[in-house]
Amino acid sequence: MVSSGVASRLFAALALATAALARPSLSTKLTHEKREVVHGQWTKVSRAAADAPLTLRIGLKQRNLARAEELMHAISNPRSESYGQHLSPEQVVDLFAPGEDAIAETEQWLISEGVASDHISRTTGRNWIKVTTTVGKAESLLDTAYSVYENDDGARLVACESYSVPAAIQGHIDLVAPTIQFDEREAVITTRELKKREEALAPKLKKLPNGHPQADSLKNCSEVTTPACLRALYDIPKNVKAVEGNSFGIVEFAPQSYNQDDLNGFFSVYGSGKIPNGTAPVFNGIDGGFLSTDSGSGTRGESNLDLCYAMALTYPQNVTLYQVGDSVVWQPATNNNFLDAIDGSYCTTDGGDNPDWDAMYPHDSSSPGAYTGQPMCGVYNATKVISVSYGSNEDARPASYRARECAEYMKLGLMGVTVLFSSGDTGVAGLRSQCVKPDGSYTPVAADYGRFNPMFPGTCPWITSVGGTGLPEGKPVGTREVASYNFGSGGGFSNLFPLPAYQADAIKGYYAQHDPGYNSSRYNNTQQVRGYPDVALASQDYITGLDGSFMAFSGTSASAPTFGAMIALINGERLKAGKGPVGFINPVLYAHREVFTDVVEGKNPGCGTDGFSAVTGWDPVTGLGAPNYQKLKKVFMALP
Ligand SMILES: *[C@@H]1O[C@H](CO)[C@@H](O)[C@H](O)[C@H]1NC(C)=O
Ligand SMILES: *[C@@H]1O[C@H](CO)[C@@H](O)[C@H](O)[C@H]1NC(C)=O
Ligand SMILES: *[C@@H]1O[C@H](CO)[C@@H](O)[C@H](O)[C@H]1NC(C)=O
Ligand SMILES: *[C@@H]1O[C@H](CO)[C@@H](O)[C@H](O)[C@H]1NC(C)=O
């Protein structure tokens, strides 16, 4: 897909970046990371036994991550000469893997300290070195002391509060684990189960007392959203054809999963008479992924909603379901477990995933529904569009964990994959409407104070964050939409990720024209951070099959698969025209505001405030506004 010309130019430029430096000796060690406070929930119970086995994972600094901006510009900016010339997975590995010298010097250090070479191994992405050793040996390697800590739930871990690495190789090392990673924020999350889960954004549901709307009527679109309403709102074509090789993926995490009878019931009314009974997504199970037999909105709502719309809007195009995770609830699957399964180089089952946060397989066979196989690694190709309606608070995991995951979305973009996430359903507040106190802990649920609590991956600059809109009450299709009002559309500004270049003009314009009226105690108002969402679409009262009947769901969970369907259809058109997929779309979107109907009314309240306001131009409630399919298609068809 990539022309060798572009690849070699990129690589030549990158080679220049490596320079030889005089190095200090291995015997001088410098503190590499230190934890200032160990928060309340963790109590030190004892020193760790010196002879206890320990697997150390040394994360080496990837090269070129700092050049994300430049690389994404080269491939995704419509004005770049190399627009659309995506990289192969092999090229991506070569671009980011640490240099051979960094790997070799780190291994030489371990060997010089007496670690046997057969206890040292490398991961596929070449950025982690795994060392099977003991606590005592790790203590001498890292000049530290390990202790056993226990939390309120009785969970135990081995950790230390600071560690050192040789000055000579410190520049190669990102982090060593397990060391100081146990997370402070855990104190605010009450159960171990909630600690790790990617949460379904849990769309709100409404019963429909008077039956359900007719499939082709546009009379009720402000009250109930149907596929026909969405086609009318965004100019989405009705008669589409499948294009060989085109693909659209939806990700669901256990215990959420869809029910075929519910899809059948939905398609029988809203499938335009075209979707045969029994039409199912292509099932890609990951790490024990299964279809649950539960009933009710709690475990079916999210999946049924996502699939009803992804499939209805793109049929007869295939939709692929990545169903992630087994039923071991105390160690649920995360985005990292999903990413491992679609990218063999990210797949760091032998090194990079974080045992404090990600599910570690095989699971113990004594747990009911346990997946006892090996963690899935690079077993599926990524679909060219991936929509995910799950998220968590940006600060719920360490910054390094967030940065690693966000960098993976950037790599998927370089490979031509469009990744979309719902922006959240609690306005400027976090999950369960919680905000952040000055000490970093959370306010009580829906308290009326605290710092805004942005949602991840919405705040990652390398995904497309999808917010929510609605037709004003009682108004027909054709009326300008407003920000969602059944719930607060997730939006705001990151506390971790700097402002990406593609968004700079939009943010500058926003602050030049509007004063959000909050100081830095509420959010990072430096104007130098990533703002989200990027776009917004209908999000209210989507009619959905559930338990043999219909319910109406509201949430940005609905908006993301709708926008994903539009991008998948555009990829199909490009494929037919002999072009590649659109990949990371934000630079194109921000350069073509004319494809959007700006949303200028509404707010996203939270933390006792009105949140931000939808205004003329980009805003942290509805982004650039609501897209028009035909206009968007025209823009992408004109690009190489
Ligand atoms: C409008 O929606 C209600 C349910 O909310 C339904 O009873 C009614 O039939 C719908 N009208 C049309 C024209 O679809
Ligand atoms: C859809 O998926 C099925 C099952 O994987 C496959 O046999 C078929 O070729 C796919 N169709 C298209 C148009 O890609
Ligand atoms: C639809 O297919 C399901 C199996 O998925 C079957 O149980 C059901 O009877 C079918 N319904 C109709 C109307 O054919
Ligand atoms: C993934 O894509 C490659 C290249 O198109 C193909 O050879 C391979 O069979 C695909 N693998 C799967 C699991 O679909």
Ligand SMILES: *[C@@H]1O[C@H](CO)[C@@H](O)[C@H](O)[C@H]1NC(C)=O
């Ligand atoms: C706000 O973001 C800027 C830019 O990333 C950063 O330099 C600054 O430290 C952040 N401020 C706070 C209070 O976190």
Ligand SMILES: *[C@@H]1O[C@H](CO)[C@@H](O)[C@H](O)[C@H]1NC(C)=O
């Ligand atoms: C922000 O405003 C509040 C209320 O006026 C005030 O209490 C707080 O100290 C201010 N924070 C900063 C950083 O100025």
